[in-house]
Amino acid sequence: MTAYQTVGTATARVDGVDKTTGRAEYAADHALPGIIWGKVLHSSRPHARIVRIDTTEATALPGVRAVITGDDIRGNLYGRAIKDMPVLAVDVVRYVGERIAAVAADDEATAQRALDLIEVEYEDLPAVFDIEEALGADAPIIHPAYGTYPGSKPLDAPSNGYHRTVQNRGDLDAGFAEADEIIEHIYTTQRQHQAYLEPHTTVVAIEGGHTNVWTNSKVPYATRDGLAFTIGIPADTITVHALYIGGDFGGKGTPLNMPICYYLARESGRPVRMVSDYIEEFLAGNPRHATLIKLRTGVKRDGTMTAHHVQFFVNCGAYAGYKPAGVIGGANHAAGPYRIPNTRVEATQVYTNTVPGGHMRTPGGPQTVFALESHIDEIARALGRDPYDFRMQNLAEDGEQNAAGETFARVRAKETLQAGAEAAGYAQPKGLHIGRGMALGDHAAGGGHGSATVTLTPDGGITVGTPIFEQGTGTHTTLLQIVAEELAVDPERVHLDSWDTGAVDTDSGIGGSRGTRVASTVGHEVAQETRRALLRIAAEAANRHVDEFTFGNDGVIRHNSNIVAPRSWGDLLVATGQTAVGHAEADIEGRASATGFAAQFAEVSVDPETGEVKLLQFTSAHDVGMVLNPVGHQGQVNGGIVQGIGFAMMEELRVEDGRVTTLSFGDYKIPSAGDIPPLKTVLLPSDDGVGPYVVKGIGENSNTPVAAAIANAVADAIGARVRNLPITSERVYRTLKSQG
Amino acid sequence: MQLNVNGRTLEAEATGLATLVDVLRYELDLTGTKEACGVGVCGACTVLLDGRMVASCITLAAQAQGAQIQTIEGLGDRELLDPLQESFITDGGFQCGICTPGQLMAAKALLEHNPQPTEDEIKHWMMGNLCRCTGYYQIIESVANAANAARGDR
Amino acid sequence: MSPETTVTFHTPSTLDEAFALLKEHGDDARVIAGGTALVVMMKQSLVVVDHLVSLASIPGLVGIDVREGAVHIGALTRHRDVETSPIVREHLPFLSDVYGRVATVRIRNSATVGGGLAHADPSQDPPAALMVLDARVRLVSPRGEREVAVAEMFRDYYETVLRSDELIAEVIVPIPSATARTAYLKFLPRNEDDYATVAVAALAEVANGTVQKLRVTLIAAGPTPVRAEAVEAALEGQSPTAEAIRAAADLVADAVDPMDDFRGAPDYKRDMAVVFTRRALERVLLAQG
Known part of the structure; x- marks a missing residue:
């Protein structure tokens, strides 16, 4: 492996001082003269015709500057891919929490009082909340006009199942015919809130025809373009300003109140700030989707898998607009990294009268991996095999296709599983009611468009400009480390400049584990461009041809025959008084060719009298490329696991009769420092990976297998197989009771 | 009303039901203190009142009159960071940073009260400061390392 | 979320002033102690009043001392101070521990003993301990004062026997x-x-192999904290065998009336009440292994 000075070291984060002194600016911190507060009225009905909205009293309240309803802004629909949602409901509401009116007032309390004065008369319509209900023959169609929406494809017949894909490989029927046993299970997963601690926040100020937006968006360019489309104004009249994002986990790509904030600013003529409270976040955010997953697998007595049928149903909620691709992927994870020649993977996206889902850390991944990896354990047990051995027999090896028919370079599934098993003490003796379970996941880093500019000034200034907003994972620091490395300077000397939108044409932002992949490629390229700019300055100063100079990894520029004395690039700029600028853009398409495996092992004790599950230890083995920053990398591993524990055992955005009922952090519990088990991490570094620094993504991989590992450990401990997340003590207790 | 914040007496226009976090952020422009859950569970709004940590989102500003209020702005600055700030930076004690001011104020109160906490004591004390990014391990390490640094072990 | 802006925050410096304010404003006033529950309810408009009467400036409501075989805890004493008080630790270590189980340190720093009891949330920990310790509250009003057993003070969810002009002075x-x-x-x-x-x-209390005195209380098991008198009666005067304990614990199923919430369905909570009652009885009645 190449020796590096800065890359691969625990370089302190560039945002450290800002964030530990309270000086880092987040959207809610942005102050403007004359700023007023915006607030939203949410529907109290899951499906209803709006007969009348009376805003007279609200408008008359002193201190109120604007009151708007859907009728005031009838215009383009909103949506990230499928444009199916109005900014404020028009004529009909489709979920409890749907935005139906908004108020801007001098202070938050007045805005709230004004909302309380708005009268809405509804006429209830039949509603459907579950996947099966919504797909039923006489279910009310939630979007009769689907097919006319921008980004949608017309359906053959009206259905709440608005999107369906079927992917066939081999001959499924022949595969099942070959099998000695066919094993079939149904799994369900719950809605999970991203639970970033910074709620969605937007500040909008319209000045002289230009719209300035401060919002916590991880995809500022897409946010700008989406707003422009919805309002019907040119994108270049909107600037989304750079700021820190207080946690994302997938949920900060959806603007929620942002378009409303624009209309309130326009209507009131004042800058408007909208800070969601956590009731609004839980009621009307964009949570991880609830799913229903049917798996059917044919297997021979010798353990060979012959056929595998996945039916993946996604409860999308009332709108598709919060999904960046209009649908939730991940179905392929329910096929898995196994050698199965005959597979069918079906995915159905279903509208229901519930809160629309959005993206969260590997959309679809934790759901499908939970189902598949639970199912694999159940197949192994049915055959009387140890789940570890059964996986080792069936995992695809390097050069083989996985069950979905994908081929990745340098597959290290078995090595990762083995390393995890050893670290977890999987084969060690264990006590009564103690169980160990494993699960495997893999994820190839996503692609995207990124860019960066490096500016070197004669006074020693080094600035890296980037269109990516720092949402917490350390992408800025990665970029800075690479530039420092390539220019052979102390990273502390590098200043980072987070750009507003408009600085470049476009940028993909953060998501799909692309951050490190894109940033490392862009960082490398911009550094090479900067080196070339420096060589040009050196050549010009010496009146020689640029090709005669080289840039050393020590930061020294040398002439090929030493006619010109070597000198550091810093000295060159001092001597010439010039400024060197390098700019690079990178378009990285599709998923990376190399995937990264995660093998996780949970050790639990289960109290058979109460069903209480205690996590005794958690082990996470990762097949990684080069680790650019070990502290940041470990932080992604730890954070992903703990979120996974929440998903597995405690978090559930409960929806009852279409209404979210877990409306505070008192009821929606996420893991605290008191809930974390001892953690072991095993890294299997290698020269495999993508891009100039051979990296793999980590942010998603550490999170996807957790629930399955815990479910399998619980089954190992007391034989209770919980197929519905979360694995609460009550579920374990009931499962045990039902088994007698 | 008058509030004593970080050793200075500040005048704020605030009525009876204004919460301390709102007054700090929107009247006194001390935006380092964050509000997240709004119900006293998550700890993002943690400040110290006479050295004791409280949730400023469920404390009325009126209740804080007469107390010495410490916020993140009073902890240490770029020129002279508190050992806790230093260790949070070097040991990965923050990622997105939104819970960090609250974590630091809670940790400050802990080390004032117990300069050499065990790992379990740190976990127990910090249990009310939620973090969605780090999984807590590196926060616990940061607090332990700051305690050691204060003792001269580092 | 900001609530109403017109609320007046009163800081009387004597009980008489407080009584006068409460009388003057009637239903339009609420007493505020630590505020941990009240402020949340007001932020969510579950409580809407124009006057808050803070007890924080009234001398004599904070503090812990021992008199006549009992520990006296002023109503405005914070949970955290009960937890860490050397006096409580010496005489009632059990009570320190239970106050230390309430929420998090940050909440215990604000929440007061009297405020918690007056709030009457049936999921709060302290009443369970106070009831088995036969604690009582001293109530004061313009009409005088009276004492009520903690076991007798809860009527329903968030409802106590306190009259509208009464305040808790101490426990x-x-x-x-x-x-x-x-x-x-x-x-x-x-x-x-x-x-x-x-x-x-x-x-x-067990003497000569017989249960002399037994108190069993459950929280989060009904609209109020529940004293399991049937369980107590089944074992008092008896020899505490494992079988007797098991049989007595089963009786708790009829004493509880748990509500359906995110912590479990009523039938599950009822089953758990039996399991944990049995385990608690085993702890206090069987010889330590």
Whole structure:
């Protein structure tokens, strides 16, 4: 492996001082003269015709500057891919929490009082909340006009199942015919809130025809373009300003109140700030989707898998607009990294009268991996095999296709599983009611468009400009480390400049584990461009041809025959008084060719009298490329696991009769420092990976297998197989009771 | 009303039901203190009142009159960071940073009260400061390392 | 979320001033102590009043001392101060521990003993301990004062027997006999920082192989904290065998009336009440292994 000075070291984060002194600016911190507060009225009905909205009293309240309803802004629909949602409901509401009116007032309390004065008369319509209900023959169609929406494809017949894909490989029927046993299970997963601690926040100020937006968006360019489309104004009249994002986990790509904030600013003529409270976040955010997953697998007595049928149903909620691709992927994870020649993977996206889902850390991944990896354990047990051995027999090896028919370079599934098993003490003796379970996941880093500019000034200034907003994972620091490395300077000397939108044409932002992949490629390229700019300055100063100079990894520029004395690039700029600028853009398409495996092992004790599950230890083995920053990398591993524990055992955005009922952090519990088990991490570094620094993504991989590992450990401990997340003590207790 | 914040007496226009976090952020422009859950569970709004940590989102500003209020702005600055700030930076004690001011104020109160906490004591004390990014391990390490640094072990 | 802006925050410096304010404003006033529950309810418009009467400036409502075989805890004493008080630790270590189980340090720094009892949330920990310790509250009003057993003060969810003009002045906790054994089992299957799915406090005195005195109380098991008198009666005067304990614990199923919430369905909580009652009884009645 190449020796590096800065890359691969625990370089302190560039945002450290800002964030530990309270000086880092987040959207809610942005102050403007004359700023007023915006607030939203949410529907109290899951499906209803709006007969009348009376805003007279609200408008008359002193201190109120604007009151708007859907009728005031009838215009383009909103949506990230499928444009199916109005900014404020028009004529009909489709979920409890749907935005139906908004108020801007001098202070938050007045805005709230004004909302309380708005009268809405509804006429209830039949509603459907579950996947099966919504797909039923006489279910009310939630979007009769689907097919006319921008980004949608017309359906053959009206259905709440608005999107369906079927992917066939081999001959499924022949595969099942070959099998000695066919094993079939149904799994369900719950809605999970991203639970970033910074709620969605937007500040909008319209000045002289230009719209300035401060919002916590991880995809500022897409946010700008989406707003422009919805309002019907040119994108270049909107600037989304750079700021820190207080946690994302997938949920900060959806603007929620942002378009409303624009209309309130326009209507009131004042800058408007909208800070969601956590009731609004839980009621009307964009949570991880609830799913229903049917798996059917044919297997021979010798353990060979012959056929595998996945039916993946996604409860999308009332709108598709919060999904960046209009649908939730991940179905392929329910096929898995196994050698199965005959597979069918079906995915159905279903509208229901519930809160629309959005993206969260590997959309679809934790759901499908939970189902598949639970199912694999159940197949192994049915055959009387140890789940570890059964996986080792069936995992695809390097050069083989996985069950979905994908081929990745340098597959290290078995090595990762083995390393995890050893670290977890999987084969060690264990006590009564103690169980160990494993699960495997893999994820190839996503692609995207990124860019960066490096500016070197004669006074020693080094600035890296980037269109990516720092949402917490350390992408800025990665970029800075690479530039420092390539220019052979102390990273502390590098200043980072987070750009507003408009600085470049476009940028993909953060998501799909692309951050490190894109940033490392862009960082490398911009550094090479900067080196070339420096060589040009050196050549010009010496009146020689640029090709005669080289840039050393020590930061020294040398002439090929030493006619010109070597000198550091810093000295060159001092001597010439010039400024060197390098700019690079990178378009990285599709998923990376190399995937990264995660093998996780949970050790639990289960109290058979109460069903209480205690996590005794958690082990996470990762097949990684080069680790650019070990502290940041470990932080992604730890954070992903703990979120996974929440998903597995405690978090559930409960929806009852279409209404979210877990409306505070008192009821929606996420893991605290008191809930974390001892953690072991095993890294299997290698020269495999993508891009100039051979990296793999980590942010998603550490999170996807957790629930399955815990479910399998619980089954190992007391034989209770919980197929519905979360694995609460009550579920374990009931499962045990039902088994007698 | 008058509030004593970080050793200075500040005048704020605030009525009876204004919460301390709102007054700090929107009247006194001390935006380092964050509000997240709004119900006293998550700890993002943690400040110290006479050295004791409280949730400023469920404390009325009126209740804080007469107390010495410490916020993140009073902890240490770029020129002279508190050992806790230093260790949070070097040991990965923050990622997105939104819970960090609250974590630091809670940790400050802990080390004032117990300069050499065990790992379990740190976990127990910090249990009310939620973090969605780090999984807590590196926060616990940061607090332990700051305690050691204060003792001269580092 | 900001609530109403017109609220007046009163800081009377004597009880008489406080009584006068409460009388003057009637239903339009609320007493505020630590505020941890009240402020949340006001932010969510569950409580809407124009006047808050803070007790924080009234002398004599904070503090802990021992008199006549009982620990006296002023109503405005913070949970955290009960937890860490050397006096409570010496005489009522069980009570320190239970106050230390409430929420998180940050909440315990604000929440007061009297405020918690007056709030009457049936999921709060302290009443369980106070009831098995036979504690009582001293109530004051313009008409004088009276004492009420903590076991008698709760009427329903968030409802107590306090009259509209009464305030809690202090909690009086008798120091139990040196041979009394106590246990508090709080079932937190979801998260360490959660309300209990169910919790059980027990206190027992055993002499000559016979149960002389037994108190069993459950919280998060009904609209009010529940004293399991049937369980107590089944074992008092008996020899505490494992079988007797099991049979007595089963009786708790009829004493509880748990509500359906995110911590469990009623039937599950009822089953858990039985399990944890049995375990608490085993702790206080069976010889330590």
